[in-house]
Amino acid sequence: MNMKTPGRTTVSQDTALAAGPSDPRTLRALAAVALDALADGAAARGGPLPAGGPGAVAARTRALCGPVLPEQGVGAHDALYDLVRAAAQGAADPADAHCVAHLHCPPLAVAAAADFAASALNPSMDSWDQAPAAGVIEDEVTAALAALVYPAQPAPDALITSGGTESNLVALLLARERAHARGARTVQVVCGTNAHHSVHRAAWILGLPAPRTVACRGGRMLPAALDRALVGTAGSQVLVVATAGTTDEGLIDPLPELGRVARGHGAELHVDAAYGGPLLFSDTLAPRLRGIEQAVSVTWDLHKLGWQPVAAGVLAVAETGNLDALAMRADYLNADDDTEAGLPDLLSRSIRTSRRPDALKIATTLRALGRTGLGRLVETCVNTAQQFGRAIDAHPELRRRPGDIGISTVLFRPAAADLLPTAQGDALVADVRRRLLAEGRAVLGRATAQDADGSPRLWLKATLLHPHTTAADLDDLLKLVADQVEQPTVPAPAARRPAPVELRAAAR
Numbered sequence: 001m002n003m004k005t006p007g008r009t010t011v012s013q014d015t016a017l018a019a020g021p022s023d024p025r026t027l028r029a030l031a032a033v034a035l036d037a038l039a040d041g042a043a044a045r046g047g048p049l050p051a052g053g054p055g056a057v058a059a060r061t062r063a064l065c066g067p068v069l070p071e072q073g074v075g076a077h078d079a080l081y082d083l084v085r086a087a088a089q090g091a092a093d094p095a096d097a098h099c100v101a102h103l104h105c106p107p108l109a110v111a112a113a114a115d116f117a118a119s120a121l122n123p124s125m126d127s128w129d130q131a132p133a134a135g136v137i138e139d140e141v142t143a144a145l146a147a148l149v150y151p152a153q154p155a156p157d158a159l160i161t162s163g164g165t166e167s168n169l170v171a172l173l174l175a176r177e178r179a180h181a182r183g184a185r186t187v188q189v190v191c192g193t194n195a196h197h198s199v200h201r202a203a204w205i206l207g208l209p210a211p212r213t214v215a216c217r218g219g220r221m222l223p224a225a226l227d228r229a230l231v232g233t234a235g236s237q238v239l240v241v242a243t244a245g246t247t248d249e250g251l252i253d254p255l256p257e258l259g260r261v262a263r264g265h266g267a268e269l270h271v272d273a274a275y276g277g278p279l280l281f282s283d284t285l286a287p288r289l290r291g292i293e294q295a296v297s298v299t300w301d302l303h304k305l306g307w308q309p310v311a312a313g314v315l316a317v318a319e320t321g322n323l324d325a326l327a328m329r330a331d332y333l334n335a336d337d338d339t340e341a342g343l344p345d346l347l348s349r350s351i352r353t354s355r356r357p358d359a360l361k362i363a364t365t366l367r368a369l370g371r372t373g374l375g376r377l378v379e380t381c382v383n384t385a386q387q388f389g390r391a392i393d394a395h396p397e398l399r400r401r402p403g404d405i406g407i408s409t410v411l412f413r414p415a416a417a418d419l420l421p422t423a424q425g426d427a428l429v430a431d432v433r434r435r436l437l438a439e440g441r442a443v444l445g446r447a448t449a450q451d452a453d454g455s456p457r458l459w460l461k462a463t464l465l466h467p468h469t470t471a472a473d474l475d476d477l478l479k480l481v482a483d484q485v486e487q488p489t490v491p492a493p494a495a496r497r498p499a500p501v502e503l504r505a506a507a508r
Helices: 025-045 053-065 077-088 108-122 131-151 164-179 197-205 223-230 255-264 277-281 320-326 336-340 359-393 416-417 422-439 471-483 499-505
Strands: 156-160 188-192 212-214 238-243 268-272 297-301 315-319 399-402 407-415 445-450 456-463
Touching: 025 077, 053 077, 108 359, 131 156, 131 188, 131 277, 131 297, 131 315, 131 359, 156 164, 156 320, 164 197, 164 238, 164 297, 164 315, 164 320, 188 197, 188 223, 212 223, 223 238, 223 255, 238 255, 255 268, 277 297, 277 359, 315 320, 320 359, 359 399, 359 407, 359 471, 399 416, 399 471, 407 416, 407 422, 416 422, 422 445, 422 456, 422 471
Parallel strands: 188 212, 188 238, 238 268, 268 297
Antiparallel strands: 156 315, 297 315, 399 407, 407 456, 445 456
């Protein structure tokens, strides 16, 4: 298909550009193709996950879209339809209410539409002359989000990152540079045994000492254990990393107490609130993060409880000067004389160079819903988790992990697993999950956590991030799990077993 733009040469649909001064009819037509392919692929999938397991999914996907690099192209229309349909048919769909394994949210349509526009415009956020307006939008977003974390600070700031892993990496990098500025050789990271793996990875990447881990109870860091771990560290550079929303259980460390302990030993506090940060949108739920304002930096994500397409991470800092260590000069991007002449320096706003304008989708969502609108969606997911927990408690064949429900994550397991030795019971739990995955009927996660007796056990994990999940959806999910379980046969006591044939004969 060819298209004619006044004053321009005819351009085929295959090589037409996505944006610019030309007529956007090609992009509009191809967008319709992609939407049709999404719908057809989802219909063919018929559930939250493609059935058959990895081998079957791989075979179907290759049959639908291969070869990816033919000698002669098949054209934009067919290539787009085939690949998008294959991806959709083989997708784990977070928009399905039974896809609850991970911190994997269904994106809002308004956010996806803004992300589509960002892809078409394609500003690169590493110099002002590539992203004049996008840089302004990012400044507005980071200022608004930083103010949520640090409402009493005069000059808080934030960076847009690719997610919690990058945010935690940058937080440790900034802590290391502050330590160097104070004459220390390094910084010692101290975190709970519940900390996200990215904290340990960041220390390794940065060449820092391995983090020292602090005991937890009930999935939360113990202030008394932190106090003991910090004895003798006064005068050295220590960064305590607390967690507000653990990956396995959604639990929040006691931030006020941890902040006081850290201050008492002269240590700094960083809070990994990748999961829990969006609670700040809600007046009702924000108090759960009381004490977060004590942190020198805070990680949070909006591709979790924010319904953004990946990626949409944030690193907030209490003082904008805390970001000075990221300053970098490259004459072709932010020459000194350009900066002095008033061109904003975008390169120093990230450890990445080329990066997408992820702030556009975030800004669109913030403006569309406002703080209260987003807060209501967060509250819905938190309330749904509570409702799900009550449904498990009332179910005769399932059992919830004892204790509070963390944010919107619920751990549970078939009661039948408790009738078996621990290893066999855990194997039953794992088998239930894998069978549901293989059948494409439900996507549940797995987590090892302590039971009421203190013993570690394997649990099914439901992380509820769908803002429109209904009670019927939850009941159906529980039925799916219960129906997978064959009640184990408990052996009869030895004394009640039938006597051997020869003994029965002798008795006659």
